Amino acid sequence: MCQLTRVGPNSFTAPIQSSVTLAAGGAAAVLQSVVYNNTPTGADWTFTVLQGPKDLVVVVANQPGETTQIQETCANGGMNVLDEFNFSPIGPASRYVVTGI
Amino acid sequence: MKAAALALVGMIALFSSGMQAQSDPYPYGNTVAYPKILEKILATPRQPLTDDEVVKFLGLSHENITKFATFAAGEQGYRRMLKAVEDTRLDKQTGASPSSEGTTSLVSKGAATQLLALAVDEGALARSDNKTITTFSGNALGLGRFFAGAATFPYCAVFDLKCGSKLETALEGVSFSFSLDTSPGSGTSAGTTGGSNRALLTGSAPKLSSWTLRYDFNVRRQAAAKDFVRQLQSQGVGSAADAYALALSKLLSGFEQNKNYTKWKDLYHDRLQSAQAGTPDGLKVVLAEALVDLVAVAKQDLPNFDTMNDDFLTAMGTYFGVRDRAVEALINRVTYSLEYDNEHPLNQPTQSNVKFILSARLDQGGKRQLTLNSTAAWYDNAPPQGAVRRFRDAQASLQFDFGLTPDSSGVGAAMSAGYYFQWMADNALLTIPSGTLAPGTSIALPGDASVLLNTKGTVSIGQIEVTLNFKNGVKLPLAVSYANRTELLKASTVRGHFGLTYDLDSLFNGLTGK
Numbered sequence: 001m002c003q004l005t006r007v008g009p010n011s012f013t014a015p016i017q018s019s020v021t022l023a024a025g026g027a028a029a030v031l032q033s034v035v036y037n038n039t040p041t042g043a044d045w046t047f048t049v050l051q052g053p054k055d056l057v058v059v060v061a062n063q064p065g066e067t068t069q070i071q072e073t074c075a076n077g078g079m080n081v082l083d084e085f086n087f088s089p090i091g092p093a094s095r096y097v098v099t100g101i
Numbered sequence: 102m103k104a105a106a107l108a109l110v111g112m113i114a115l116f117s118s119g120m121q122a123q124s125d126p127y128p129y130g131n132t133v134a135y136p137k138i139l140e141k142i143l144a145t146p147r148q149p150l151t152d153d154e155v156v157k158f159l160g161l162s163h164e165n166i167t168k169f170a171t172f173a174a175g176e177q178g179y180r181r182m183l184k185a186v187e188d189t190r191l192d193k194q195t196g197a198s199p200s201s202e203g204t205t206s207l208v209s210k211g212a213a214t215q216l217l218a219l220a221v222d223e224g225a226l227a228r229s230d231n232k233t234i235t236t237f238s239g240n241a242l243g244l245g246r247f248f249a250g251a252a253t254f255p256y257c258a259v260f261d262l263k264c265g266s267k268l269e270t271a272l273e274g275v276s277f278s279f280s281l282d283t284s285p286g287s288g289t290s291a292g293t294t295g296g297s298n299r300a301l302l303t304g305s306a307p308k309l310s311s312w313t314l315r316y317d318f319n320v321r322r323q324a325a326a327k328d329f330v331r332q333l334q335s336q337g338v339g340s341a342a343d344a345y346a347l348a349l350s351k352l353l354s355g356f357e358q359n360k361n362y363t364k365w366k367d368l369y370h371d372r373l374q375s376a377q378a379g380t381p382d383g384l385k386v387v388l389a390e391a392l393v394d395l396v397a398v399a400k401q402d403l404p405n406f407d408t409m410n411d412d413f414l415t416a417m418g419t420y421f422g423v424r425d426r427a428v429e430a431l432i433n434r435v436t437y438s439l440e441y442d443n444e445h446p447l448n449q450p451t452q453s454n455v456k457f458i459l460s461a462r463l464d465q466g467g468k469r470q471l472t473l474n475s476t477a478a479w480y481d482n483a484p485p486q487g488a489v490r491r492f493r494d495a496q497a498s499l500q501f502d503f504g505l506t507p508d509s510s511g512v513g514a515a516m517s518a519g520y521y522f523q524w525m526a527d528n529a530l531l532t533i534p535s536g537t538l539a540p541g542t543s544i545a546l547p548g549d550a551s552v553l554l555n556t557k558g559t560v561s562i563g564q565i566e567v568t569l570n571f572k573n574g575v576k577l578p579l580a581v582s583y584a585n586r587t588e589l590l591k592a593s594t595v596r597g598h599f600g601l602t603y604d605l606d607s608l609f610n611g612l613t614g615k
Contacts, residue, residue, distance in 0.1 A: 009153040010160055011357075028326035030333045032342035032424075035350045040343040055354055057346040061333045061424060063326070064261045065133075085134035089258030089421075091164030093349055097357050 002074035003049065004082065004098065012082065014049040016100040021046040024060045025069030025079065032059040032092065049100040056096040062087035070094060125164075127385060128172070129392040134163035147379050155370045159391065161353060167417070170352070170410055173396045178414045183256060185418025188570075189426055234310055238278035242269060259425040260329070260432050262321055274317040280310040282447070315440040324431035332427045338420075345420035348413040352406070361398045368394075430462035443481070448531050451481045452493060468504035473497075480530065489527040496523045505567075513570035523560040561585045566598075576602040 003020045004012040014020060022045045024031045033040060036047035037054040047056075062068045068087040072080040083094055125132050132139045138158045141148045150158075161169060171179045257264035265273075324332075332338075356362055369391045377383040399406050438458035445451050456476040463469040476496040483491050500519035506512070566580035580598040587594065 009156045010162060028324075028329045030330045032333065032339060032420075033346040035343065035346040038347065038350050038354065040347060043339065053358065055350050055357070057350045059342045059346045059420075061329075063323070063329065064258070064263065085131070085163060086136060088133035088164045089261045089264075090167045090256065091131070091134060091162075092420075092424075093166055093346060094162045095160070095166070095349070095353065096162075 001076055002072055002078065002080040004072050004080060006082075007099075010083075010095065011097045011099070013099045013101050016049055016051050018049045018100075019046055020049060020098075021073040022058060022082075023071045023073045023079070024062075025071050025081070025084075026062050026066055026087070028066060029060055029062040029068045029087070032061050034058050036098070049098060051100045053097050053099040056098050057093055058096070059093045060087070061092060064089055126381075127388050129159075129165060129168050129388040129395075130384075131158050131160070131163045131165050142373065142378060142384060143381060145379075147376075150374055152370070155373055156366070159366065159369055159373065161356065161395075166349060169392065169395060169399075170413055170417070172392055173399060174407070174410050174414055178411060181411060182414040182418035182421075185415045186256060186422040186425070189419060189422030233283050234280050235283045236278055236280040238276060238313075240273065241275040241277070242272035256421065258421065259321075259429050260324065262323065262432075270319070274319060276315045276317070277313060278315075279312040281308055282310045309445050311442055311444040313440060313442045315438055318437040318439075319433060321432050324428060328431050329428060332431060333424065335427055338423055338427045341416075341420040341423040345413075345416045348409070348416035352403075352409045352413045356399070356403065359398070359402050361402055362395075365391075365395055365398055430464065434462055436460045450484070450530055452478050453481055454478045454496075470502045472500045472502070474499070484530055489530050492526050493530075494523055494525045496521065498522065515568045515570065517564075517566045517568070519564045519566070521560075521562040521564070525557050525560065527557055529556040559585075560587065576600075578602070 003014045003018040005014065007013055022031065022034050022041075031045055034045045034047065035041070035055075035057040037050055039047075041047045058070050060068055060070065064087060066087050068085055069079075069081050070083040072082060074080055082096065085094070127139075130139070135154070135157050138150065138154045141150060141154065142158075159165070171182065174181070369387070372378060372387050372391070375387070378387045403409075436459075438456075438460070440454075440456040440458060442454040442456065443451065444454065454476050456474055459473045461471050463471055474497065478493045478496065480491050480493055498519060498521040500517050502515055502517040505514040505516055562582055562584040564580050564582035566578055568576055568578040570576050578598070578600040582596050582598065584594045584596075
């Protein structure tokens with residue numbers, strides 16, 4: 001089961017206190033940092049959703065131009081794709097808003 | 102009106118051109134992350150964009166973040182970011198070549214400075230005289246850009262093999278240096294023994310100590326995906342990435358809920374789909390105005406925006422530099438350089454050296470490096486009356502460098518251990534200035550005489566060095582060396598050396614910074 005529900009291209013909702021784990025998709029894609037509500041998650045890339053809208057910043061690396069996905073790792077083992085883009089070395093960070101409801 | 106709009110585009114391009122790949126002429130817009138949206142905008146006939154596509158293309162995410170932050174900070178901010186990139190590099194050659202007088206380097210390193218460096222070395226290794234040698238080194242491409250007033254330091258990620266033209270790549274390998282003897286008065290002998298020979302080593306020093314031309318062959322290759330991932334999962338990269346993400350999060354915290362930002366999004370949602378944005382030139386104007394307006398909103402509504410943007414750009418530069426260094430070992434694991442040195446040693450004939458430099462990174466993080474040099478040296482002019490062979494000596498040296506501190510450390514430290522071997526093919530040739538006393542006598546020599554010393558044979562030197570790297574571009578090398586003899590004195594020596602290096606790549610980048 002996935003926690004994040006898309007409400008806009010860069011906006012999601014999730015139940016308050018739910019645990020969200022992110023991953024990177026792509027042959028050479030690797031997560032570099034996840035910061036939720038101004039707090040880095042550490043290397044497990046997991047955060048607990050707080051009430052209200054909070055900023056989520058994700059830094060990823062990949063080979064230039066390669067298709068890259070930011071994914072939520074869901075409890076059932078599936079993947080919820082939050083964003084898909086071509087990686088640019090000068091634009092490795094992406095921003096989202098996650099609203100806890 | 103149109104002229105003003107084009108001028109705006111030009112001004113923005115000047116600030117942001119260094120951050121954008123040459124293939125991205127647009128001052129704003131996620132053109133690399135979402136190229137299909139760009140295709141739709143410019144398609145003929147025009148294709149309508151969905152709301153989601155507009156938000157993705159204009160949103161403060163991906164390369165829009167970098168375009169926005171660098172433009173908001175102007176050239177100062179861009180240079181600050183580049184300074185942070187430069188501060189993460191440890192392996193540049195900034196001092197004199199190891200065969201030069203007064204140098205504290207046992208080997209020439211595998212990367213030349215990008216723009217300009219100034220190094221002051223105190224003490225000598227293979228020579229007998231303690232001197233202060235000041236070395237200026239520069240890169241042809243960087244200096245050309247600097248004086249041309251264009252984007253002096255375009256940032257290209259080391260793993261972005263398509264960033265930069267072939268001409269730029271070729272010119273980037275060309276570097277030069279010249280060293281000046283800046284010792285006060287005459288040199289002072291440091292040999293423990295050596296008798297009359299020592300007297301020959303003093304005197305007024307020539308101003309030019311040496312000059313060098315060099316070409317670095319940067320053979321870059323695409324990294325395998327699994328190696329690329331492994332390199333980027335190292336601890337130091339993660340820490341720098343966290344600092345970068347945190348600085349971004351703080352910079353734009355709550356911005357999505359800002360009313361003026363919402364108005365901006367509505368305005369440019371419509372303008373992006375206007376007829377004006379349907380051509381490349383028209384799109385550039387729309388995006389340039391979008392960027393200017395967005396920065397105005399941020400400066401007006403975000404508390405301490407300028408300060409936090411400065412912090413963000415520094416964190417971004419540090420992350421880019423650490424990321425580059427992590428994968429550089431894969432992309433550029435081995436580098437080759439060819440160097441020509443023309444030396445003007447004190448009271449010796451001028452000499453030429455040709456040097457081959459091989460540099461290999463040994464670990465995933467690029468913190469351990471092995472450098473090998475091999476050199477052949479000869480006199481520029483045939484020695485008088487065939488007194489000695491014109492081929493003077495051959496040298497070989499190796500040095501092992503390893504970082505001592507994590508990337509997050511305020512003051513970096515690196516240690517190196519090196520060995521230098523020199524084979525003197527014949528006895529050394531000295532030129533004695535007029536009026537100098539002949540060795541061991543009180544007889545004044547009548548003019549520029551040449552003498553031979555019993556100096557044929559081998560020189561071996563071992564050295565251990567610790568280099569402190571400060572964030573402001575200053576490096577302080579401290580070294581202890583042991584030599585079985587020097588070139589001209591057959592006596593073992595133990596010496597301490599210190600130097601001071603101003604990495605002007607780093608200082609120039611921060612020249613207009615804080």
